[in-house]
Structure formats: structure tokens, C-alpha cells
Amino acid sequence: MPENGDITFHTRKWVRPEDLNANGTLFGGSLLRWIDEEAAIYAIVQLGNGRAVTKYMSEINFVSSAQQGDLIEMGLTATHFGRTSLTMRAEVRNMFTRRSILTIDKLVFVNLGEDGQPAPHGYTEITYERDRVPRQHLEG
Ligand SMILES: CCCCCCCCCCCCCCCC(=O)SCCNC(=O)CCNC(=O)[C@H](O)C(C)(C)COP(=O)(O)OP(=O)(O)OC[C@H]1O[C@@H](n2cnc3c(N)ncnc32)[C@H](O)[C@@H]1OP(=O)(O)O
Numbered sequence: 001m002p003e004n005g006d007i008t009f010h011t012r013k014w015v016r017p018e019d020l021n022a023n024g025t026l027f028g029g030s031l032l033r034w035i036d037e038e039a040a041i042y043a044i045v046q047l048g049n050g051r052a053v054t055k056y057m058s059e060i061n062f063v064s065s066a067q068q069g070d071l072i073e074m075g076l077t078a079t080h081f082g083r084t085s086l087t088m089r090a091e092v093r094n095m096f097t098r099r100s101i102l103t104i105d106k107l108v109f110v111n112l113g114e115d116g117q118p119a120p121h122g123y124t125e126i127t128y129e130r131d132r133v134p135r136q137h138l139e140g
Contacts, residue, residue, distance in 0.1 A: 006077045007091055008076065008077060009074065010038065010073075010074060010076070011034070011073065012095055013034060013071070013074070015067065015068050015070045019068075020068055023065075025067055026066040026067070026070070026072075031062075031101070035104065038076060038090075039054070039090060040109070042088060043086050043109035045130065045132065045133060046086055047109075047121045047132065048133055048134065051113070052109045052110065052112065054108075054109055055085065055109060057104055058104060058105045058106035058107070060102065060103075060104050061103045063099075063101060063103060066094065066101050070095075071094070071096065072092055072095060073092070074092050075090065075093070077089055077126070078126045083121075084119055084120055085110050086108070087106055088107045088108075088109070089104065089106070090102070090103065090107055
């Protein structure tokens with residue numbers, strides 16, 4: 001059952017020494033790299049296209065810090081299917097306390113055609129399956 005305003009939390013990360021900043025807390029750049037990758041995978045599954053690129057990120061709110069050894073989880077949900085774009089909302093939180101660590105209200109990815117230009121994706125709703133992924137990526 002979806003929770004927290006329909007955000008589904010997918011990937012969990014363990015905060016390691018190499019992810020820390022000079023204050024000994026989680027480096028914001030690591031967090032953004034993880035969330036961008038997570039959003040790219042989410043967009044690829046929703047749009048069924050490996051050619052989806054980050055277009056826009058709204059304000060990023062670093063709500064609270066994470067410490068070495070914390071387990072965190074990253075959540076995303078699609079909030080708008082445009083003609084060629086997909087808008088998502090993101091949240092990162094502590095896995096056990098559920099304290100929010102980061103929120104991004106709008107993360108926009110654009111679906112590209114083979115020519116590298118924006119292309120209509122034709123979708124209007126979230127899928128919770130793998131039904132949009134081309135068959136060759138599903139065959140082992
Ligand atoms: C299937 C299974 C395969 C699996 C196997 C593959 C695995 C393979 C993994 C690879 C994973 C890659 C992960 C990539 C994640 C990166 O890191 S991508 C790199 C960073 N991003 C970039 O380099 C993009 C650079 N920007 C561009 O190239 C151009 O801006 C773009 C994206 C082509 C768009 O061009 P544009 O002229 O802005 O296009 P335009 O038609 O005006 O707008 C397109 C859409 O964006 C919206 N938009 C434009 N500007 C804005 C804005 N400021 N704010 C909000 N929305 C906006 C428009 O409203 C429009 O949306 P729709 O109304 O059509 O829905």
C-alpha cells in the first residue's frame with residue numbers, strides 16, 4: 001500500500017565514511033547523485049525508454065542531516081505526465097525514524113527520441129508493473 005502521499009520508497013543506502021562532508025554528516029552531492037540516478041530509473045520504467053534525461057529540479061530542501069552508519073531510503077512518485085516530460089516528487093528519509101532528510105517538489109525528466117529531441121511518450125498514469133519496458137530488457 002503506498003504511503004506518505006503515494007511516494008514509494010525504493011532504494012536503501014547505508015551512509016559510509018566516503019559519503020561524509022567536513023562536518024561528518026552526509027554530503028549533499030552524494031545524496032543528489034543517488035536521487036538523480038533513482039529518478040532516472042523511475043523515469044525509464046514509467047516511460048519505457050532508456051533515453052530519458054534530467055531537465056529540471058525545483059528547490060531542494062535539505063531538511064535534516066544523516067550521519068555515518070544511518071540507513072536511508074529514497075522515494076519517488078510521478079506527479080504529472082506531460083506530452084514529452086514526466087514530473088516527479090522525491091523524498092529521502094531515515095529508514096527507521098522516518099525523519100525527512102531531503103525533499104524535492106519537482107524533478108522533471110524529458111523523454112527523447114532517437115534523434116535526441118523531445119518525443120511524446122503517450123502515457124498519462126503511473127505503472128506499478130514492468131509493462132512499458134521493451135521485451136529485450138526483460139529476457140534473461
Ligand atoms: C527501457 C529500458 C532501458 C534500460 C536501459 C537504459 C539504461 C540507461 C541508463 C541511463 C541513465 C541516464 C540518466 C540520465 C540522467 C542524466 O544525468 S541526463 C544529463 C543531464 N541532462 C541533460 O543533459 C539534458 C540537457 N537538456 C537538453 O538536452 C534539452 O533541454 C532537452 C532535454 C532535449 C529538452 O529540450 P527543450 O528545448 O527544453 O524541449 P522542450 O520541447 O521545450 O521541452 C520538453 C519538455 O520539457 C518541459 N520543460 C522544459 N523546460 C522546463 C523547465 N524549466 N521546467 C520544467 N519543465 C520544463 C517542457 O514543458 C516539455 O514538457 P511537455 O510539455 O512536452 O511534457
